[in-house]
Amino acid sequence: MSTGLESFASPAGITAMYPFPGSETFLVIVLVAIWLIWHIWQIGHENRELRESQRKARESKG
Amino acid sequence: MDTDIGGLTTIFTEFYYWVTVVLMFLIHVGFCTYEVGASRRKNLQHTLMKNTMCIPLITVTFFLFGWWIYFALPNGPWINGPINEDAFTAAAVPWSEHMGTNMQDRINGVFWAAFLLFSWTTASIISGALIERVRTAGFLIIAVMVGSVTWILDAAWGWSAAGWMVQLMGYHDAYASGVVHGIAGGSALAVLAVLGPRIGRFAPDGTPRVVPPHNPWLITVGLFLIFTGFWGFYAACNIPIWDVDPVTEVTFFSATNIYFMPTTLSAITFNFILSLSGGLMMGYVVSKGDPFWSYSGGLAGIITASAGNDLYHPIQALIIGMAGVWVAYKLHHWVERRFKIDDVVGAAAVHGYAGTFGVIVAGFVLWGYPAAAPTGEPGIAWFGSTPEGFPAINPIGNILGAFIMWGVLGFLPAWVVAKILDAFGLLRVPREVEIAGLDTHASPDPYPEFALREPEFDRIQREGAN
Numbered sequence: 416m417s418t419g420l421e422s423f424a425s426p427a428g429i430t431a432m433y434p435f436p437g438s439e440t441f442l443v444i445v446l447v448a449i450w451l452i453w454h455i456w457q458i459g460h461e462n463r464e465l466r467e468s469q470r471k472a473r474e475s476k477g
Numbered sequence: 478m479d480t481d482i483g484g485l486t487t488i489f490t491e492f493y494y495w496v497t498v499v500l501m502f503l504i505h506v507g508f509c510t511y512e513v514g515a516s517r518r519k520n521l522q523h524t525l526m527k528n529t530m531c532i533p534l535i536t537v538t539f540f541l542f543g544w545w546i547y548f549a550l551p552n553g554p555w556i557n558g559p560i561n562e563d564a565f566t567a568a569a570v571p572w573s574e575h576m577g578t579n580m581q582d583r584i585n586g587v588f589w590a591a592f593l594l595f596s597w598t599t600a601s602i603i604s605g606a607l608i609e610r611v612r613t614a615g616f617l618i619i620a621v622m623v624g625s626v627t628w629i630l631d632a633a634w635g636w637s638a639a640g641w642m643v644q645l646m647g648y649h650d651a652y653a654s655g656v657v658h659g660i661a662g663g664s665a666l667a668v669l670a671v672l673g674p675r676i677g678r679f680a681p682d683g684t685p686r687v688v689p690p691h692n693p694w695l696i697t698v699g700l701f702l703i704f705t706g707f708w709g710f711y712a713a714c715n716i717p718i719w720d721v722d723p724v725t726e727v728t729f730f731s732a733t734n735i736y737f738m739p740t741t742l743s744a745i746t747f748n749f750i751l752s753l754s755g756g757l758m759m760g761y762v763v764s765k766g767d768p769f770w771s772y773s774g775g776l777a778g779i780i781t782a783s784a785g786n787d788l789y790h791p792i793q794a795l796i797i798g799m800a801g802v803w804v805a806y807k808l809h810h811w812v813e814r815r816f817k818i819d820d821v822v823g824a825a826a827v828h829g830y831a832g833t834f835g836v837i838v839a840g841f842v843l844w845g846y847p848a849a850a851p852t853g854e855p856g857i858a859w860f861g862s863t864p865e866g867f868p869a870i871n872p873i874g875n876i877l878g879a880f881i882m883w884g885v886l887g888f889l890p891a892w893v894v895a896k897i898l899d900a901f902g903l904l905r906v907p908r909e910v911e912i913a914g915l916d917t918h919a920s921p922d923p924y925p926e927f928a929l930r931e932p933e934f935d936r937i938q939r940e941g942a943n
Contacts, residue, residue, distance in 0.1 A: 446540070450538065461613055472912070
């Protein structure tokens with residue numbers, strides 16, 4: 416069982432060293448998803464915070 | 478890597494850029510410190526987190542497409558050739574084996590990170606201008622656009638030996654007066670124009686009101702940190718070891734600027750310190766000893782001279798730095814009064830006006846110097862070539878270049894995106910929240926001992942000044 420390399424002999428011939436070489440495109444798709452989902456989550460979170468802040472500000476005025 | 482000298486040169490270059498990354502981190506620490514110092518007590522956490530979160534978002538997007546833009550688009554594309562498809566471009570796509578742990582590529586990650594730190598800086602410059610009323614969501618979208626698209630596109634065009642602006646216009650901007658600072662300042666001004674000033678910032682008769690920072694000493698520490706990190710910024714703009722005699726083919730090693738044209742660490746050390754000193758001196762004079770503008774003057778002095786600091790004499794760098802600070806200071810106050818622009822940290826001036834002015838000055842002062850070795854047929858540059866056929870640095874190329882950096886890639890896209898964000902309610906916090914403070918949702922008061930005394934400007938805001 417090996418996820419990538421089993422020997423560091425002849426390092427001059429080694430290229431990619433990370434586990435699961437060949438999965439790069441899949442990893443990039445995952446990163447795009449993480450990026451976009453983070454923005455969407457952040458916008459929703461900030462909307463909720465701002466609504467709560469508005470409510471508190473109105474209460475303290477009233 | 479199969480000879481001692483080859484291995485040493487490779488690993489030295491790798492380590493050199495790695496050190497610049499560590500130093501440039503201090504720029505971001507400085508920006509965060511500065512912005513938090515400039516904020517009022519009720520906005521500290523929002524200010525800090527807004528700027529901090531541009532770090533991961535720009536990192537992710539610069540990995541996904543920013544790095545590819547730099548190598549793929551130096552020709553425009555289609556201004557001086559098609560989209561690049563060379564080995565460097567292939568190594569910069571995010572799914573490349575070179576964008577990861579790879580025994581055959583020792584430099585890609587370090588070089589990527591050095592450029593990434595420029596990206597953070599460019600976006601972070603905008604951040605400070607907008608504090609105390611901008612939404613984090615809106616700022617982060619603008620940060621991604623500037624940090625991972627527009628600035629790196631301008632770097633491909635004007636901060637690469639193969640860039641079409643360098644090859645065809647003789648554009649020269651060695652330490653990024655326009656490439657980083659001009660575009661950031663132009664973008665900041667555009668977003669400010671859409672965002673509007675803080676409530677109460679201008680009196681009903683249009684007179685600007687002073688909004689005292691909560692901690693002026695934190696501002697100065699932040700600017701000192703930016704000065705320190707700027708050393709890494711300068712070193713990262715160089716290539717540390719290169720054979721700089723392509724004409725006679727006699728091997729002669731030196732450091733070079735980003736265009737592979739010769740300079741030395743000694744030159745940029747002289748010029749960095751002298752332009753910093755000139756900027757501090759002029760900032761002190763023009764503001765009559767105001768700490769904020771004296772420190773910002775130091776920064777603006779470096780930024781102004783940066784376009785030509787690979788070649789200037791140190792005293793030239795000092796004088797140019799002084800002139801840039803005068804221009805930036807005067808323009809800042811004129812724009813503030815004329816257009817009601819509330820630029821909290823003076824970013825549009827210190828970076829935008831000083832950087833743009835510096836690019837224009839470099840075109841005159843370095844007129845006739847070789848900009849870069851020609852990548853195609855020699856002697857075809859639009860505004861003149863050297864006797865050896867290299868594109869020559871010239872005033873027209875740098876004036877047009879300054880306009881492209883500040884206006885075409887800076888102001889214009891930022892204004893369009895800010896307008897869209899504003900239309901969707903993502904740019905500015907609601908009025909009640911701005912008056913109450915952006916930290917009111919959850920954060921405890923960081924300085925409860927000051928709670929009994931309401932600052933004058935907070936009172937003006939609360940009482941509904943416009």
